[in-house]
Amino acid sequence: MTFRQISFYISACFALVVFGILLFFLQEWKRAAMAGAVFFVVSYLIISTILEKTINDRIHNLYKLITNLKLGKDLKEALGPYRPENPIAEAEQEVSAWANQKISEIGRLKDQAKFRKEFLSNTLHEFKTPLFAVQGYIESLQDGMLEDDPAMAMNFLTKASRNIDRLSYLINDLDEIGKLESGAVVLNIERFDINDLINDTIEYLEDRSSTANIKLKMANKTTQQIFVKADKKKIQQVLINLVENSIKYGKSGGTTTIRTSPLFEQILVEVTDNGHGIEEKNLARVFERFYRTDKSRSRDIGGSGLGLSIVKHIVEAHQQSVHVRSTEGIGTTFSFTLQKAKTAAG
Template sequence: MLTTSRGISLVLALAISTLTVLFLLLLDDATPTLLVVAGSISFSVSYILMNVTLEFLIFNEISNIYGVLEKIQKKDYTSIPDKSDKLSISPLRKINKTINSYAQAKNKEIEALQKNAEFRKEFIADISHELKTPIFAAQGYVHTLLDGAVEDKSVRLKFLKRAAKSLNALDKLVQDMLTLNQMESGVVKFHFESFDLKEVIHEVIEELEHKASKRDMLIRFYYDKEKTYRTFADKEKIFRVCQNLISNSIKYNNDGGEIDVSLKIHKNQITVEVKDNGKGIPPEDLKRIFERFYRVDKSRNREKGGTGLGLAIVKHILEGHKSKISVSSTLGKGSIFSFELPLEKEEAVVSSNKLIK
């Protein structure tokens, strides 16, 4: 009984009412009615005050603390309530807040560890799969040559070329991994300079036109001929961004498809947009295409080549420019990738919006 707030309140209320009655008995004019009324009132008031104080300021907080401690002991951090913002005059509230804060921090730490563990598992599986493809291919060609095919000059040359191609793919994969890792760790330094973004995109298109023509694709470049699109950025890395986006549009477009590259100026920003009319990207994949090795269609993508790291590198390059890559896509209609770079202040002038091919 004495372990509950009601039991303790009852005992204390009886003690207070008894002391009150005994005190009144010392008075000469104390009547029995007065003693009963005074005893009843002192008992009732004392009981209510004691019960409220003990229940809400002490026992309730102690119960919450025990509940949190039990969950911590069971390593169950998911259902711990966050009451840190709740106002209370209880002296135990500070202890409860401290324990709750610890539990919440522990919960976040465990969630982060679980995500990292899952990421490591996926990464190891992905990198193992990516590495074994060119390695097994090169091994196959080399072992075939060692088993006697080396004597046939035509077979030897063909197999050596294929082995070299596989090893080149392996080298590109390793280089992309190193680049991405260096960007994420901040090792890669950006060398900012002033340049015309229009000229960079022209260079990329000239480099990729032959690749597009093989599949009867048309690349169109829209910009205002009266403008210069000068920006202050890392020219080499922005070249790689544009190269990757346009190359992907060629790689994953339909034969005979169209690719539209455009430059637009809005206020003090230059927007680069790469649009294709290919198969598009499913909505469930849009949020993940910038992850390492993530492929929308793994079998189709491997046939078309690539390391699966291009868009991840694009994302990190643009983050280094305090920008971001945006994508929208409709199945059966194509995709649009876009990003922004700052327009040099002296070039931020009002001009016509007339576009040319």
């Protein structure tokens, strides 16, 4: 209800009462009606002025304050001298919209705080293991192992060095994720042949795959050229992480197949293995940082659970998408899209 309507109804009630009293005493309805009408007009003017001046102005100020808070100070002036037709209803609407916005902001902040806490404890956990191992090896060396058993001492030095390497990989991975998340990474987009890059990646990982007795192959004809537009180095990182996983979580004697297929405006790249697979309940979480399935932990395969998180960030920084499908005991396929380069110039 607007203030004018409120004033109208209150004045009408008063006027009716005055009309009734006068009619009772004067017994002349014409004069009583005239007096009632005059009373109605006067009281309407007085009540509406009072309401307007006292309540309306205050609510209007409140409304302005809320709107400014919502819009941010810069837009304060843009609001201008706007006076809402029905300030009570509009203020109510603004307050409830504002409250909803605050509730979702608080929820987001709580999620972020929880995420930061988890992230910190995961990071500490991942750092502690290699750090304590190095500490142990160094203490043994200090306790006279260098003189007593030089061969064992050499072995311990190698192990310590491996753990230091692990720490430095961890720092690099975390640094990479941090940069990708903050948007500080500028993609160096170029036109290149994705099949060529896949062949390079296979060559790069061949030693590791033959040690694990896993065959790496391309499903397409290796000579076929498929041009895409992307950051070549970063996409190679994606391919390495996915193929490395297929080796780490594959079965001895297995095969990893990499396939590229053209879509409408994109190229689909699929990395398929016939390894142990991922349980359905874990599928949605494998892209989370530090997430490792119980199986990979219990089989004690090295890794910190950052590889797929980096994959997802890189692919999404290209405005493309990455997916996983897997059947336990049969195998896993990770797929991602890339933007097709349309002409020779890209």
